[in-house]
Amino acid sequence: MDFLLSNVANFYIFLLGLVLGSFYNVVGLRVSEGQSIITPPSHCPSCGRRLTIRDLVPVFSYLFLRGRCRTCHVRISPIYPIIEASTGLLFLFSFLRATSIEEMLAGWLLVSLLMIVLVTDLTEMMIPDKILIWFLAFFIIFRGIYHLVPWWDSLLGAASGFALLAIIALVSQGGMGGGDVKLFAVMGLLVGMKIVLLGFFFSTLFGAIIGVGGLLTGLIRRRQPVPFVPFIVLGMLTAFFFGDQLISLYLNLLF
Numbered sequence: 001m002d003f004l005l006s007n008v009a010n011f012y013i014f015l016l017g018l019v020l021g022s023f024y025n026v027v028g029l030r031v032s033e034g035q036s037i038i039t040p041p042s043h044c045p046s047c048g049r050r051l052t053i054r055d056l057v058p059v060f061s062y063l064f065l066r067g068r069c070r071t072c073h074v075r076i077s078p079i080y081p082i083i084e085a086s087t088g089l090l091f092l093f094s095f096l097r098a099t100s101i102e103e104m105l106a107g108w109l110l111v112s113l114l115m116i117v118l119v120t121d122l123t124e125m126m127i128p129d130k131i132l133i134w135f136l137a138f139f140i141i142f143r144g145i146y147h148l149v150p151w152w153d154s155l156l157g158a159a160s161g162f163a164l165l166a167i168i169a170l171v172s173q174g175g176m177g178g179g180d181v182k183l184f185a186v187m188g189l190l191v192g193m194k195i196v197l198l199g200f201f202f203s204t205l206f207g208a209i210i211g212v213g214g215l216l217t218g219l220i221r222r223r224q225p226v227p228f229v230p231f232i233v234l235g236m237l238t239a240f241f242f243g244d245q246l247i248s249l250y251l252n253l254l255f
């Protein structure tokens with residue numbers, strides 16, 4: 001019975017993530033283009049056909065339609081089902097991994113912010129202020145109710161995320177954008193100083209590994225702009241979910 005109940009819970013949480021992921025696609029696309037989230041109803045950007053419920057089932061519609069519009073057969077970006085599936089899996093992972101309600105909710109909030117800015121970065125190469133301001137408000141409300149990290153750590157997290165990224169943005173002269181600086185400041189408020197700094201470390205580490213790998217294999221050309229948000233997503237989630245274990249593992253190796 002317990003086994004059945006926990007599977008039902010897992011299923012519904014995965015489903016919640018899928019549906020929210022679908023919503024995050026819409027939010028990411030429309031906010032970066034300055035459109036309303038509610039109107040007009042979802043439509044094919046190529047032929048303008050209004051999407052019906054059959055077209056809007058997360059992941060499955062994409063697979064069933066083999067990644068093409070039902071009417072004009074124009075290719076649909078694989079970003080959408082990837083965001084949907086990732087949000088579903090990460091919501092479930094956050095639920096399974098959390099030891100408290102605040103950990104689970106913080107995980108869901110962080111995943112939500114990261115998935116939306118992943119959409120805006122991959123489609124428009126930007127992180128809209130509007131999204132950051134909304135999540136700043138969510139994080140402050142969350143912070144007022146739950147105590148994932150102490151207040152001073154939230155403030156320190158925001159300040160250190162901002163300061164470190166701002167310095168690197170100045171030094172690298174365009175290697176890091178203003179959107180990245182603000183994103184880390186907002187995330188620092190949620191997760192505190194240790195995790196936000198570790199998250200930045202992992203982001204750059206993953207970025208460097210993929211960057212060097214891409215240059216060596218010729219998949220990336222020099223000076224070609226590469227979106228950084230995918231690495232921020234990987235780095236921040238690694239730090240959030242595994243940061244404490246990785247730090248103690250590292251300290252054990254040292255001493």
Ligand SMILES: [Zn+2]
Nearest residue numbers: 044047069072
């Ligand atoms: Zn179409």
